Amino acid sequence: MAEERSLPDADKTAGLTGEGLSLIYLRLCSFGGYNAGIGYWGLGRDRCGFGDTLAARGEVVGLSRSGDGLDVTDEASVARVLGGVSGPFDLVMIATGALGVPEKSLRALSGQAMLAQFAVNAVGPALIIKHLLPLLPKDRETRVGVLSARVGSIGDNALGGWYSYRAAKAALNQVVHTAAIEVARSHPLAVLACLHPGKVATSFTAGYPGEKDAPGLSAARLLAVLDGLSPAESGRFYDYAGKIVAW
Ligand SMILES: NC(=O)c1ccc[n+]([C@@H]2O[C@H](COP(=O)([O-])OP(=O)(O)OC[C@H]3O[C@@H](n4cnc5c(N)ncnc54)[C@H](OP(=O)(O)O)[C@@H]3O)[C@@H](O)[C@H]2O)c1
Numbered sequence: 001m002a003e004e005r006s007l008p009d010a011d012k013t014a015g016l017t018g019e020g021l022s023l024i025y026l027r028l029c030s031f032g033g034y035n036a037g038i039g040y041w042g043l044g045r046d047r048c049g050f051g052d053t054l055a056a057r058g059e060v061v062g063l064s065r066s067g068d069g070l071d072v073t074d075e076a077s078v079a080r081v082l083g084g085v086s087g088p089f090d091l092v093m094i095a096t097g098a099l100g101v102p103e104k105s106l107r108a109l110s111g112q113a114m115l116a117q118f119a120v121n122a123v124g125p126a127l128i129i130k131h132l133l134p135l136l137p138k139d140r141e142t143r144v145g146v147l148s149a150r151v152g153s154i155g156d157n158a159l160g161g162w163y164s165y166r167a168a169k170a171a172l173n174q175v176v177h178t179a180a181i182e183v184a185r186s187h188p189l190a191v192l193a194c195l196h197p198g199k200v201a202t203s204f205t206a207g208y209p210g211e212k213d214a215p216g217l218s219a220a221r222l223l224a225v226l227d228g229l230s231p232a233e234s235g236r237f238y239d240y241a242g243k244i245v246a247w
Pocket residue numbers: 019020021022043044045064065066070071072073095096097098120124147148149150196197198199200201202203204205
């Protein structure tokens with residue numbers, strides 16, 4: 001029988017300092033209670049200290065562009081960095097991404113800027129998932145969370161604007177949904193999910209006013225949502241509260 005799962009709660013992580021949701025991109029962290037251990041794979045800055053919290057429970061390794069030369073838009077780089085680690089991983093967070101300069105109107109569209117958005121927000125995570133597959137266990141539950149954004153939801157789009165970012169995240173959602181179908185054939189206990197983190201105080205939102213959640217709080221919520229998903233719930237789009245987001 002599986003032991004009780006222990007996750008960092010919001011209170012515990014909200015007070016941590018630093019920035020970037022990338023703090024949750026850690027790997028191979030054995031949580032108390034998980035008999036198989038649980039892994040968080042880092043693809044970001046990890047400056048928050050959440051990594052330290054998790055490290056107290058097991059092995060934690062973060063991967064990033066600055067630290068490991070991982071450029072998700074360059075498949076050779078993805079293959080090299082992911083080929084240099086050994087699995088299997090029980091939990092992976094892919095939380096790279098960039099906002100660019102969101103367009104307010106069609107007049108502001110630039111083909112080059114749009115392609116750059118697709119490269120970093122859709123193609124990048126797709127390449128990560130491709131090269132991640134050999135590192136996922138087939139004989140036990142494994143979870144892969146991919147940070148998307150609610151603005152990538154077509155059904156939720158009532159305001160318009162932000163063409164490139166919206167479209168790139170919508171493409172990402174399709175990639176994750178499609179990958180979930182394929183991965184389920186070889187890894188029946190796998191969960192892949194698109195996750196919306198909420199509005200979070202990171203460099204990403206620095207230029208935007210309004211209330212923002214602390215990265216640690218958002219990270220804890222996302223981990224709890226991902227942890228609560230079963231293989232039957234794979235391939236969907238969830239927000240930080242665990243609610244389904246419309247495609
Ligand atoms: N913050 C929010 O309110 C919010 C809301 C909705 C969705 N999101 C999503 O959440 C995710 C994380 O955003 P964040 O707020 O944590 O932003 P962030 O602090 O800017 O982190 C983005 C991370 O992506 C990495 N990255 C960017 N381009 C990369 C590339 N080509 N190769 C490898 N790594 C790359 C950055 O690495 P470097 O450190 O090397 O630059 C950074 O660690 C994004 O997918 C974003 O779309 C955020």
